[in-house]
Amino acid sequence: MSVPSSQSTVPPASSPLIITSASNLTPDEKRDLLFDVDRALEIPMEVFNEEWWPLISNIWTKWDSYKYVNGDIRKTFACHFMKHRESSTRQKENVLNEKRRITRIRPSNICSAMIKIFWIASSNVVQVERHKNSPNHTHSLSEIDRLKRPKAIRSLVEIEAAKNYSAPTITSAVKEYATLELGLGEPARELKRKEVANIKYKIFWILFLI
Numbered sequence: 001m002s003v004p005s006s007q008s009t010v011p012p013a014s015s016p017l018i019i020t021s022a023s024n025l026t027p028d029e030k031r032d033l034l035f036d037v038d039r040a041l042e043i044p045m046e047v048f049n050e051e052w053w054p055l056i057s058n059i060w061t062k063w064d065s066y067k068y069v070n071g072d073i074r075k076t077f078a079c080h081f082m083k084h085r086e087s088s089t090r091q092k093e094n095v096l097n098e099k100r101r102i103t104r105i106r107p108s109n110i111c112s113a114m115i116k117i118f119w120i121a122s123s124n125v126v127q128v129e130r131h132k133n134s135p136n137h138t139h140s141l142s143e144i145d146r147l148k149r150p151k152a153i154r155s156l157v158e159i160e161a162a163k164n165y166s167a168p169t170i171t172s173a174v175k176e177y178a179t180l181e182l183g184l185g186e187p188a189r190e191l192k193r194k195e196v197a198n199i200k201y202k203i204f205w206i207l208f209l210i
Contacts, residue, residue: 016040016127021047027152027183031055035141037115040129045119048126054151058187059144060115071121079137080144081111111138145187153178153187154199161200171196 017039019025025033033041034056043052060077067073114131156178160170171193178188 016042016129019043019047027055028186031059031141034115034128035059036136037128037130040127043126043128045124045126054155055184057151058148059141059150063114073119073121075117075119076131077115077117079111079113080148081137081139082113113137142186146190149191149195150184150187152182152184153191157191157196157199158203161196161203164204167193167197167200170200 017033019041021044030052034052059080061080061082063076063078065073065075112135114134116129116131118127118129120127153174156174157170160173165173171191174196175188175191179185
């Protein structure tokens with residue numbers, strides 16, 4: 001969606017914390033900054049897209065987005081625990097009840113935390129700020145990690161899955177590498193063999209169809 005040229009991206013009201021490519025922050029520190037956004041952040045666009053967002057993609061889900069005529073993009077994200085979209089109740093036809101997979105429907109509105117992210121084309125930076133009147137999270141970061149793994153962990157699984165190792169082997173290797181080499185021990189700890197097996201199955205069919 002575009003807007004008239006007279007409108008432009010609205011920058012964060014407070015002076016942002018400037019992050020550079022050389023900023024020596026650990027993965028845990030980056031995740032904390034993007035979990036509790038207490039101060040506006042400004043991060044080089046490539047660094048944000050490739051190094052920061054994959055660490056916290058499990059925390060936030062897109063609420064809405066807006067593209068300006070000057071190339072800037074604004075996206076609003078809500079905490080995954082807000083769950084503003086209703087769970088599907090559609091049942092597969094011709095499947096006996098005893099054959100249906102048992103699933104749990106996660107309750108909605110557990111957390112109302114929200115953030116806004118601006119991709120500023122002219123300066124090639126990303127600005128992150130807390131959404132107006134957004135409350136703090138009602139849960140810890142580890143609770144999100146138990147629900148869903150960030151893209152950084154899932155990407156490691158996909159790489160190993162393409163090598164056709166067994167699910168237990170992939171799980172062990174990813175946990176060890178993520179903990180010792182990437183400093184992502186917390187989200188890696190929650191990785192389950194069944195989740196790895198599901199990713200491995202999807203990778204298998206993608207490679208098979210190529």
